[in-house]
Amino acid sequence: MSVTTPPDDLVDDGSDHGHAVPEPPSEPVRPPEEGWGWHLRQIVTWLLAVLLLVQVFGTWVFHDPGHFGVGFYVLRWQHTGWRFFDAAFVALALTHGGLGLHHLVASRCRSEGARMAAAIVIGVVLASIGLLAVSTILTFDLTP
Amino acid sequence: MDAADLDDDVTDAPEPSDDATDPHDAHDPQAHDATDRDEPAAPRRRWPRWNAVAGLVVLVYVVVWAAALTHISDRNTFNRWGQAMGSLGARLAVSVVVLAALFHTFDGMRRAAIAAKPALTARDERLRAGVLFLTWAVALPSIAVIVWPWIAETTR
Numbered sequence: 001m002s003v004t005t006p007p008d009d010l011v012d013d014g015s016d017h018g019h020a021v022p023e024p025p026s027e028p029v030r031p032p033e034e035g036w037g038w039h040l041r042q043i044v045t046w047l048l049a050v051l052l053l054v055q056v057f058g059t060w061v062f063h064d065p066g067h068f069g070v071g072f073y074v075l076r077w078q079h080t081g082w083r084f085f086d087a088a089f090v091a092l093a094l095t096h097g098g099l100g101l102h103h104l105v106a107s108r109c110r111s112e113g114a115r116m117a118a119a120i121v122i123g124v125v126l127a128s129i130g131l132l133a134v135s136t137i138l139t140f141d142l143t144p
Numbered sequence: 145m146d147a148a149d150l151d152d153d154v155t156d157a158p159e160p161s162d163d164a165t166d167p168h169d170a171h172d173p174q175a176h177d178a179t180d181r182d183e184p185a186a187p188r189r190r191w192p193r194w195n196a197v198a199g200l201v202v203l204v205y206v207v208v209w210a211a212a213l214t215h216i217s218d219r220n221t222f223n224r225w226g227q228a229m230g231s232l233g234a235r236l237a238v239s240v241v242v243l244a245a246l247f248h249t250f251d252g253m254r255r256a257a258i259a260a261k262p263a264l265t266a267r268d269e270r271l272r273a274g275v276l277f278l279t280w281a282v283a284l285p286s287i288a289v290i291v292w293p294w295i296a297e298t299t300r
Contacts, residue, residue, distance in 0.1 A: 038259075042256055042259070042260060045252055045253075045256045046253070046256060048249075048252075049249045049252060049253055049256075052202065052245050052248075052249055053245065053246070053249055056205075056241065056242055056245045057242075057286070060238045060241070060242065060290060061242065061286045061289055061290060064230075064293050065229040065230060065234060065235055065238055065290060066227075066229060066230025066293055066294070067226075067230075068225075068226035068229040068230075069222065069223040069226030069227070070216060070219045070222050070223055070226070072226070073213075073216060086213075090206065090210050090213075093202075093203075093206045094203075094206060094207070094210070097199065097202070097203035097206060097207075100196070100199050100203070101200070101203060104196060104200075126207070129207055129210050129211055129214075130210065132210075132211075132214045133210035133211070133213050133214055136213055136214050136216060136217070137213060140216055140217065141217075
C-alpha cells in the first residue's frame with residue numbers, strides 16, 4: 001500500500017497529471033530524519049513486489065482455481081522453501097497492509113483516541129490472523 | 145481503462161479537509177502561494193487513489209486467504225471451499241484480485257523508485273503510463289486464463 005512510504009504521498013498527491021511535466025522537487029523526497037526505517041520499508045516494498053505476484057500467479061493463474069484444495073498445498077509444501085515463502089508472504093503482506101490501512105484510517109480520524117483505537121484494532125486483528133496462518137503453514141501435517 | 149480514462153476520473157474539487165494536514169502541501173509552492181494571497185485554490189488534477197483501492201483489495205484477499213489457510217486441517221471443509229473457487233463468480237473475484245495486485249505492485253514500484261531517486265519525478269507521466277500499460281498487458285491474458293476453463297466447460 002502506498003502509505004508505507006510517506007515520501008510517496010509527497011510525490012503522488014499533487015502532480016498536475018495530464019498537464020505540464022512536474023518539476024523535480026527542490027527538497028529531497030526522502031526526509032533526512034528517516035534512516036534505517038526508510039530503507040527497511042523500501043526493502044519490504046521491493047520484496048513484496050516479487051512475493052505478491054509469485055503468490056497470486058502461482059496460486060490462481062498457473063493453476064486452475066477450480067482445482068484448488070488441500071492437495072494443492074500438500075504438493076506445494078512438500079518443498080520447505082514454499083512453506084517459508086508462504087509464511088513470509090503472509091507476515092510481510094499483513095504488516096505492509098496493516099500499516100497502509102492504519103495510515104488510511106488515521107488520516108480520517110479527528111481525535112488522537114480514535115487513531116489509537118484504530119491502530120489497536122487493526123494491529124490485533126491482523127496480527128492474530130497472521131500468527132494463526134503462519135503457524136498453520138509451518139506446522140501443517142502433509143500426511144493424509 | 146487507460147490513462148485518459150483515469151484522467152477523467154480524477155476529481156477537480158479541492159480536497160476538503162485532508163489537504164490541511166497533507167504533507168504534500170508543505171512542499172507545494174503553488175498551494176502556498178494560493179493560500180497566502182487568499183485566492184481561490186486552483187483545481188488540481190489528482191492521480192486517483194487507485195493505489196489505495198487496489199491495496200485494500202489485495203489486503204482483503206490476503207486476510208481471506210490467510211483465514212482460510214487456518215482451516216486447512218479440516219480437509220473436507222477446505223476442499224469444499226476449493227471447489228467453490230471453480231464458479232464463475234469466484235473466478236471473476238480472483239480476476240479482480242489479480243488486476244489489483246498487478247496495479248498495486250507496478251504503481252508501488254513507481255513510487256518506491258521515485259522515493260529512492262527523486263530525479264525520476266520528471267518522468268512521472270511516462271512512469272504512470274507505463275504502470276497502466278504493464279498492468280493491463282499482464283492482466284488481460286491472466287484474466288482470460290482464469291476465466292477460460294469455466295467458459296470451456298460451460299460451452300462443451
